[in-house]
Amino acid sequence: MTDPAESMPAESAHILAWLREGEARFLDQVEGLTEDELREPSALPDWSRAHVAAHVARNAEAVCRLLVWARTGNETLMYHDIETRNRDIETGAGQDGDQLSADVRDTAGQLDAEIAGLPGPAWTARVRTFQGREMPASTTLWLRTREVWLHLVDLGSGVSVESWPGDLVDALLEDVTTTMNGRDDAPSWVLQATDRERIWRIGSGAADDLTYREVSGKAADLLAWLTGRSSGEGLAAEGVLPEPPPWM
Structure with a gap:
């Protein structure tokens, strides 16, 4: 073949x-x-x-x-x-x-x-x-x-998502955050991966916009949370961890 x-x-x-x-x-x-x-x-x-x-x-x-x-x-x-x-x-x-x-x-x-x-x-x-x-x-x-x-x-x-190839986790995080950014009701979040030098930003404000909330954790944990596959275990946020909107 x-x-x-x-x-x-x-x-x-x-x-x-x-x-x-x-x-x-x-x-x-x-x-x-x-x-x-x-x-x-x-x-x-x-x-x-x-x-x-x-x-x-x-x-x-x-x-x-x-x-x-x-x-x-x-x-x-x-x-x-x-x-x-x-x-x-x-x-x-x-x-x-x-x-x-x-x-x-x-x-x-x-x-x-x-x-x-x-x-x-x-x-x-x-x-x-x-x-x-x-x-x-x-x-x-x-x-x-x-x-x-x-x-x-x-x-x-x-x-779990943690068992996935790391580059696949990154690719799907890029996909999910891009999809969310296309929505009128996109939240203003900065997602900081703690296990690699990567940041994903959701929202249309400027990079120094103080209304952005930071959520940090391993990339796999961020992805599991964003896609509804976890309730946010392993993540840290400013204040109460927000609930992500549906992404599809």
Whole structure:
């Protein structure tokens, strides 16, 4: 099989490595869960671990559809509608452990094959997410990477953001803070990483604006808090630690 890194934009090759590592770790966690553990609550409201696994499998299929769109030029939506998406997740969550593991494994393999088969020019083709955001097909790799790693934590099987590759933590912090900065109600925060020389700023004020509040801690702890994967353990703030707004 052709190495997809040969045809995709150079900056996407590193993202593909993160994606493959995340998918391998996610599958490893799912395969290690017993039937009873799969039915236990995940870290997401109203979803069992089986629901999280089924969602990740269905997401792989959805990203495949975007790449088919990029390759053929024929509009192929991620999901038909929200009802169909939710129904498919429920159906997938009802599978037994072996079936669910195979579902996660097979759909990741299908996506990898679609990535490998995408010709160079197709990576710049415009596609659209389920939320209506238009983007080049190359961005789907980042969306899938983000999805897999965050839901790896959401399985609630003992994996934390702290176990992630450090450069992935930094990249997602950049993504999350950039997204928050695009909102009219963005809070005024300075995020100071204590384990590397990095600062992330949220808000549109000047750098010396005294209304900014500083929140400090390890980069992984900052990311877990910003994305709702922790309540702020390990962080320090001026006064009471604020509650971050939804970022997606």
